[in-house]
């Protein structure tokens with residue numbers, strides 16, 4: 221089996237590759253070409269954490285996989301990532317494990333790529349101003365994905381922890397300089413989203429992180445954070461105001477995302493507000509944006525199809541380019 225570190229993955233796979241891989245994953249998923257059970261979530265209240273098991277099968281690629289991913293928000297105090305993960309890829313011809321990948325980096329890559337894919341198909345082509353809310357472990361890949369699919373002049377960046385916002389901006393000023401975008405640290409979400417054409421929220425918040433009444437017409441929003449029924453990052457106003465709402469997986473979002481479950485339970489929206497899955501828009505069986513004035517919204521909780529398709533393509537490229545370390549139990 222091939223062991224692939226973050227460095228190996230970066231060597232063979234770009235964010236552009238990841239956006240294409242995730243588009244393929246969403247399409248396969250929405251067309252019924254995969255077996256993706258709802259993930260199993262083990263709560264670990266003793267350490268305020270949870271560990272998720274995300275299995276799946278993609279027949280077309282003869283690939284099976286399971287990602288083991290934990291969310292332990294207190295880990296940074298221990299100098300550890302708050303969302304550590306490992307991806308196990310299984311050869312669908314033999315059932316043998318063929319690769320183990322750094323799932324922490326794979327998660328950042330494919331989660332960024334999910335918002336990148338949705339932004340690519342839903343945001344206005346002339347989008348110029350971006351807003352990023354949240355500067356934690358996922359944020360860098362989220363920003364890189366936005367810049368990969370739209371030529372943004374300026375991105376305003378906000379986190380409730382301003383020191384974190386500042387150090388994040390210093391990092392992206394260096395590492396994402398090639399995009400020629402101005403990155404601005406701001407002190408409120410109002411400042412971040414004012415006039416923004418694309419907004420990505422990627423926080424651990426349980427209360428809405430911006431005022432949906434202030435979103436400009438024509439904007440596209442990616443909701444990436446909330447993945448449990450009590451977690452709400454997007455407010456009811458933006459869910460009500462959005463002209464089109466798409467999910468990565470309708471089943472998963474309706475089971476897991478407080479952003480959608482809370483307003484549904486309150487009765488402030490009904491299910492007919494939802495347009496469908498992003499995979500259908502990618503497959504062109506469903507219309508995405510139909511006018512420059514529409515507000516589009518993509519809610520993602522993350523599905524195993526993203527990990528398996530992206531992981532499989534990384535494994536293929538690494539094998540071709542002889543990158544990674546072979547390991548055998550024998």
Ligand SMILES: NC(=O)c1ccc[n+]([C@@H]2O[C@H](COP(=O)([O-])OP(=O)(O)OC[C@H]3O[C@@H](n4cnc5c(N)ncnc54)[C@H](O)[C@@H]3O)[C@@H](O)[C@H]2O)c1
Pocket residue numbers: 291293302303327331353354355356357358359378379380381384422423424425426427428429444445446447520521522523
């Ligand atoms: N959709 C997916 O596929 C997917 C994949 C991975 C992670 N996630 C989720 O994305 C979220 C972020 O992940 P991460 O690894 O970056 O977490 P993290 O803990 O590293 O960072 C979260 C950041 O959010 C900030 N934050 C919290 N509340 C805020 C608020 N009200 N306003 C502004 N900023 C706020 C925190 O200060 C922190 O910097 C988590 O909830 C995680 O579970 C989703």
